[in-house]
Every structure is written in C-alpha cells, then in structure tokens.
Amino acid sequence: MATDTHSSAGDGVAAASAPGMPQLDFSTFGNQIFWLVLALIAIYLVLSRMALPRIGAVLAERQGTITNDIAKAEDLNKRAKEAEAAYEQALADARTEAQRIIAETKVGIKQDLDAAIAKADAEIAAKSADAEKAIAEIRAGAMDAVRDVATDTVGEIVTAMGGKADPADLAAAVQARMKG
C-alpha cells in the first residue's frame, strides 16, 4: 500500500487538479476507453466465434438426446402397454372359453344324468311291477293252499267224527266260511 500512496503522490499534480475522484481525471479517459473497446472487441470475437456457437450446439445436442430418449421411452412404454392389453385379451378369451366349456359339460352331464335317472326309474317301476305281480301270485297261491288245507282238514275232522261228507259240499262250505 505504501508504494501505492507514493505513486499517487507522484501523480500528485493530476490528483490535485481532480480533487479526490480519480474517476474525474480526464487525462486517463482516452486510455481507459481505448483498452475498454479493445477488451469488448476481444470478448465479442471470443463469444461470437467460439463460445456461443459451441455452447448453443452442446445445449441443442443435449436437448436432442433428451427428446430422443423420451421418445424411445414412450415407444417402449406403448409397446409394453400393448403387450399387456394382448395378455389381458388372451386371459379374457381363455376365461370365456373355459366358461363355455364348463356350461357345455354341465348340460351334457345333466342330460346323461337325467337319462340315467329316467332309465333307472323305468327299471325300478318295471321291477316293482313284477314284484307286485309275484306277490299277488304268491298271495293268491297262499289262499288256494289255505282253502285246500282247510277243506282237507274239515274232511278229516268230519271223517274222524264218524260222518261221511261229500268233497264238493266240503269245498262249498269252506268257501262260504272264508268269504264271511
């Protein structure tokens, strides 16, 4: 700082004429303006020839890359969505098909079942009719046997009691008794 002070004292003539404000020392204006114009031209040339086109290109390239990547991502996303939709569709189709098969099978089974039941019913009915017939026959046979036995027994009893009976009378008497 000391050297600064001394140099300012050396420029004392100028400093004294411009009281305190070096900004108003017009003797330095030409110098500053000259170097300023030079500096500005230098910066302008550096910027317009090299820096700005380069930065602009870098930014544009980055923007392009980003746009491309986003487009690609959207494309992939769309494809994934399509695949998902196809999968859903296939799933839905399969489900409908399964429903249909189930329904068909159910109908088929029901028909078979109904037919079998009907057949079984018919068989049962036939068999029970046969059995009833057989039972009726047996019952009828049993009545005849009872009558025969009764007639025989009555004849034997009559004989044992010393009587003599006509078999036809006996049968008629037994018959009459059984009806009553």
Next chain:
Amino acid sequence: MATEAQGESGGGLEFHPMDQFIVSPLFGDGGVAWYTITNATLWMALAVAAVFALLVMGTAQRQIIPTRMQSVAELAYGFIYKMVEDICGKDGVKYFPYIMTLFMFIVFSNFLGLLPMAFTPTSHIAVTAVMAFAVFIAVTVLGFVKNGAGFLGLFWVSSAPLPLRPVLALIEVISYFVRPVSHSIRLAGNMMAGHAVIKVFAGFAAIAAIAPLSVVAITAMYGLEVLVSFIQAYVFTILTCVYLKDALHPHH
C-alpha cells in the same frame, strides 16, 4: 477530499479510499497516454482471460453431461439468452452476442475487482459511459433503421388523453436522453461506493480498539459487494434488453 486532507495532516489515521481507483501505468512512471499499459489494461485483460477460460476452455470437451465449469458456462448462456428472448422477443435473439459480451465483461470486471489490491474498471465512469452510450446510440440507430419515423411513436403515448400527449412526449424525450447517464452512473457509482466504503472501514482498522469491529464490517460489506457485483451486471444487462425492446417494438 476533506477526510483525505485531514488524514494527511493527522498522521495517525490515514484514509485514502479513492486511491484504489487511480489509473497508473504498470511499467515506468510516465504519464498516461491513450496507448499506455495501465492497471486498467491489466484488469480488463484479466476479465477477457476469465471470460475465455470459462466460456471457451470450460466448454472445450462439449460434454452431454457437463462438468462443473461447463455447467456454469451453460448457466450463464441460458441466463442471458432467456433474458434477451423474454424481453426483446424472438427477433431480439440475433443481438444476443452483443448483450452477452456486455454482461460477461461487467460481471467479470466486478468480481475480479473484489480481489484485494485489484482495480475495478467498471468503477470508472469513463468505462461505463462508453458502454452505456454505445447501447444508447446503437439502440437509437437501430430503432430508426427498423421502424423509420415510426420509432418516434415511442414518445407519443397513444393511450393517454390527447391534451396530455405533448406533455408526456416531452417527458418521454427527456427520460430517453437521460437513459445513458443513469445507465452508466448506476453501475460506476455502485462499484465505486462499495469499494470506497470497504477502504474506509479498512482505514479504521489502524485503531486497535476498533479493529475487530472494522474487520466484521469489512466482511459484511464484502458479502454485500459480491451481491452488488452480480446484481449491477444483471441490471445493466436487463436495461440494455429493455432499451433494445423499445427499438424493436416502439409501440407501447
């Protein structure tokens, strides 16, 4: 000024807040001719070198994923580009390199000037006035070239009542011609004032009892100056854009 004279005579406290703005030759002890290499030359050259380092060397690798330097360079580019586009519209974009030049020069001069022992070119009215008048003249010429006599419509406020318009026109004309003055003094004044205040605080540090307070004050002022350095560069640039917009679209 007065304080300086007192300091000279008092001996104990020495205030030379304005000495940092003296333009002196770097080599030799002669006078300052227009071609002399001075401290102003040095710090302007450093500003140019810094711009080159940031915007050219920083982006040399042209990476898609930027390095830190490249990121800062792109940030500066985008900042000014968007400002020009937002304010001047699409047809203002072709003047973007000029505005970027002004911004980069001012912002680097301001920041380099904050280094201790540095010289701040933008604290000189000679420098800021050249830039402001360059903007003023360019904008005025551009306005007439683009719009012809229609550029004068800038001063004729058609939305105002008819009797008021001549008065408003007069005010508009005056304010138009005051533009370069305020444009340049705002920047130079801000830079000069901040640096001078820091220097005054530094002068107080010679008194041991006040020294800690002085250091704190210098630190605080320095922080403020960092802010001001950027804001003034921003203000100068945005005003340039606004003036350019007036030239391109003079109708209110």
